[in-house]
Amino acid sequence: MQLARREKIATLILAVFLVVFGMTEWVLLPTLGRLKSLDGLIERKEKELAEMRALQAEYLQMVEQSANVEKAIKQRGRGFTLFSFLESLAQQTEVKKNIKYMKPSTTQLNEQYNESSVEIKLEKINLEQLIRYIYRVEYAGRLLQIKRMHVRPQYKNPSLLDVTLLVYTQEIK
Numbered sequence: 001m002q003l004a005r006r007e008k009i010a011t012l013i014l015a016v017f018l019v020v021f022g023m024t025e026w027v028l029l030p031t032l033g034r035l036k037s038l039d040g041l042i043e044r045k046e047k048e049l050a051e052m053r054a055l056q057a058e059y060l061q062m063v064e065q066s067a068n069v070e071k072a073i074k075q076r077g078r079g080f081t082l083f084s085f086l087e088s089l090a091q092q093t094e095v096k097k098n099i100k101y102m103k104p105s106t107t108q109l110n111e112q113y114n115e116s117s118v119e120i121k122l123e124k125i126n127l128e129q130l131i132r133y134i135y136r137v138e139y140a141g142r143l144l145q146i147k148r149m150h151v152r153p154q155y156k157n158p159s160l161l162d163v164t165l166l167v168y169t170q171e172i173k
Contacts, residue, residue: 072143073172082116082169085142090120093133098125109170117147117168124160137167144169 003011083104090096100121107115122130130151137144148166153159 069143069170070172072141073170076142080142080171082118082144082167082171085140085144086118086120086137086167089133089136089140093129093136095122095125095129095133098122098129106171112173114171114173115168116171117166120163120165120167122161122163122165124154124157125163126160130161130163134165137165142169 083102087096087099087102090099100123101119102121103119105117105119107117109115122133125133134146134149137146144167146165147168148164150164152162154162
C-alpha cells in the first residue's frame with residue numbers, strides 16, 4: 001500500500017504532533033511542575049533556616065547569660081546566705097530596728113540550682129529608708145531581686161509605711 005504525497009505529509013505532521021504532545025505532556029509539564037514545587041520548597045526551607053538561626057542566636061545569648069549568672073553566683077562565695085546578707089544590709093541602712101520578721105525559704109529549681117528567698121516585714125519605716133534599703137538590695141551585685149513588694153501607709157501616721165518584701169536569688173546546690 002502506497003500513500004500519496006499529501007497523506008505522507010499528513011502522517012508526518014500527525015507523528016510530529018504526537019511526539020511534541022507526548023514530550024509536552026509526559027516530560028515538560030511534569031518537569032515544570034516539579035521545578036515550581038521545588039521553588040516553593042526552597043522558600044520554606046529558607047524561612048526555616050532563618051528561624052533556626054534566630055533560635056540559635058537566642059540560645060547562645062541564653063547560654064552566655066547563664067554563664068554570667070553562674071560566675072556571679074560563684075563570686076559571692078560559698079558562705080553567702082541571703083538571710084544574713086539582707087540582715088546586714090538592714091543594719092547598714094538603719095532599718096534593722098523596723099524589722100518585724102524575716103522568713104527564709106528555699107525552693108528547688110532543678111538538679112543544679114535552688115531559689116532562696118526571704119520575706120521581710122518592715123514596720124514604721126519612712127520612704128527614704130525604704131528607698132535606701134531597696135536600692136542596696138537591687139544594686140548589691142549579688143544577683144538579688146525583689147519579687148514582690150507590698151507597701152501600705154500606717155493608719156495613725158501616714159508618713160510611715162508598713163512594707164512586706166520578698167527578695168530572692170539563685171544558689172548552686
